[in-house]
Amino acid sequence: MRSDRALRFAADNRARFLAELEHFLRYPSISSQPDRRNDAKRCATWLAKHLKAVGMPRVRVVQTRGNPIVFASRHRGRCYPTVLIYGHYDVLPGEPIQEWRTPPFEPTLIGNKLFARGASDDKGQLFIHIKAVESYLATEGSLPVNVKFLFEGGEEIGSPDLNRFVIRNRKALQADAAVISDTRMIGPNRPAISYAQRGGLRANLEIIGSDHDLHSGNFGGTVLNPAQALCEMIAKMHDDRGRVAIPGFYTDVRGWSEAEREFMDRNGPSDEEILNDAGVDLEWGERGFTAYERTTIRPALTINSLTSGHQGTGGKSIIPARATAKLSFRLVPNQQPAEVGRLFRDYITKLTPQQVRSSVRTFAPIAPAILDRKHPAITAAVTAYQKSFGNKPVFIRSGGSIPVARTFQEQLGIPVALMGFGLPEDNIHAPNENLDLSNFGKGIETSIWYLALAANLPQVNPARDSKLHSHHFGH
């Protein structure tokens, strides 16, 4: 199939595509806040209608215990390979709102960048593929391959429903390759394909003292303060060499050959680039590894939040009744989230002073994932990038976690092309998240090329057009 008319159509319709993306970004589809469920639902409904409008004949909004899953497919025929394209329409909260230059859910174009929560992670990136499909259908009336879209609404809270959905719908989701665009390029015009992602595990830790706040004058000096106890326990989570101090934490961490570390060194970002992206001057962390290695082949434990006592303006002279920390682990082969959770709970039990109680909840386990860089589904992605960006992508490891990548590999037995169109300066998970419009445009071109190249992928199984096994899903 020709792709030149699709490419031209995409170029000619850029302004409309952008306006549609802005509409998509206006939904505050925040998965971590229960009171945003209706917003997420409205967002899913809009997305489904939009998929129908661009020419996907079968679109389903599948209810789950969390936010709905939107599934759409277009079958060309048994002899064509099938590409499964995944994205997530849920986003993180906008907080701290006051640090945004423009409101997070009012998309604003400043120069060549579109500012909004979700612009890069992941609404903007998943929208790229919808627009590529639309461009084919508007010009050719069909697609080079069978296409299945799978868009979820729970990625930012660990995809609690997706795993179950994929397991129950293995047949309907059967494909020859999966594409996920939820990662970053190295820099402008420097595309990248992520071939490894860290796994993860989240933990909430609460320290409980009295059943009510105490006056710090009356009791200061005689009662153990849960806020102080929490700090003292967290201070024992790392040693003075920047390593996680939980006993046994590194036991299952895989070492890598010199060849692989050299490959990483040649292709990955430098220490300076990583620190520059982070906006800090000095590095920190485990000795003996580069910053790139520390964020990809080495595990990490991060304190995501601390909460204790009076929040907001003013102060209260109290010994708070309780103190909470939210933490997240980033795990690497061959660490198992369940085992890390056990080690963490044991360590917390050991560290908890007898004067207070501690409570630990671990959740959202994600196994680390790694891909074969030589698979045809991956080399097709390399070519597609080269055609649109003019540069070959580099192979990089990601520090973050993409739970679904691991799920697709395990449950569907297919390779996953992680084709990121984000930039390091997109501020994902932070105030002033944005998407570079030239990446939006080139991303659509890349996706158009990829679909054309995917027509030559080896077929794992003859393509089917099975129905979703989802009527009672999640009820």
Next chain:
Amino acid sequence: MRSDRALRFAADNRARFLAELEHFLRYPSISSQPDRRNDAKRCATWLAKHLKAVGMPRVRVVQTRGNPIVFASRHRGRCYPTVLIYGHYDVLPGEPIQEWRTPPFEPTLIGNKLFARGASDDKGQLFIHIKAVESYLATEGSLPVNVKFLFEGGEEIGSPDLNRFVIRNRKALQADAAVISDTRMIGPNRPAISYAQRGGLRANLEIIGSDHDLHSGNFGGTVLNPAQALCEMIAKMHDDRGRVAIPGFYTDVRGWSEAEREFMDRNGPSDEEILNDAGVDLEWGERGFTAYERTTIRPALTINSLTSGHQGTGGKSIIPARATAKLSFRLVPNQQPAEVGRLFRDYITKLTPQQVRSSVRTFAPIAPAILDRKHPAITAAVTAYQKSFGNKPVFIRSGGSIPVARTFQEQLGIPVALMGFGLPEDNIHAPNENLDLSNFGKGIETSIWYLALAANLPQVNPARDSKLHSHHFGH
């Protein structure tokens, strides 16, 4: 002057007094929240009107940079001693609201206890004296002594305006004794007079990393987390023997004779009582001292709050850009707040890792205060308690700070009778603050007796009825 008719009047009007107190408690006069300034102003206006209504001929609402000061006086004559009665109408915030059984600013009577923020600290206690004065004026048409009421609206934020007001109005405030009811009894029917209060100093500590939150996947393990750095620094504020670890912190702490410590042991609460009040099973703190000593003659450093990262439900997988702790020192003779502030800042500078910045603000300094237990103004208080409660009060030290007690001693040169009517179980500074109604009634009786007994106090200076020097105060 006879006090029996005043006592009977107070008993007969208890229901009305209570209804008036409930009205007073409905104002959310929270001094630590700037957006409550209007509520505090309305509360001060109501208080002034009420003082006028009960028969105080001169009432002034004095504007300050913060909340207004309400001053009222009734002069009997040059040959009568003058009693200055202090209280504060400002309160702490009601948060955490969800932990209150009844809304903090909707006073609710449950059994014999009136639940509301400020019921015990300090609206309920200052109101006791207003009702004692009303009872005299309604029955005798005059008071046994000259009375001056001084009610401020900034005690919970360290009385920033009061010191200046007192210094500028030394003449108008001249008195022979001061009465402050802002402390607690040992237990029901066990009155107490506080003869020492700890001083204080508050500190806000902020740790700053990047200028924005970072994705914990992309950067976890390679950038120093301000939340982690804050915890590690706070963990170094105490040593493993429960002592404050700031170098030089104990240098100026005064030791006490065995006789004084035995006096404290006989009169003060037991370790068990203090832990019971706190609602905890096990003690914590500096070794070699009782819980009572640790909260009165030994200094303390308390973490009042921790804030970092996403607050509220859900979570964000970030390395927070900043982390904040609010701390408060409780100081004892002969520690100087300014010197402690300097030691703290030096220590923070020393502890701050090079990868982050720290910022310290110290404020609200209060010097520790101690009183002569033998002064006639104090022995009059002992007798007044004995007549109303049937029990002699014990002399106790307070762990908290009453900035104005120190100011009155220093600036006006007068003894301060700290006659508390609160109970340990009043939950001041906590959810479900309440006032025991039998203490409200007996408090009014005690105040009636005290005013009668104060007629025999030695006069420091002939009483004057000077005007406030306050027309342009604070502008």
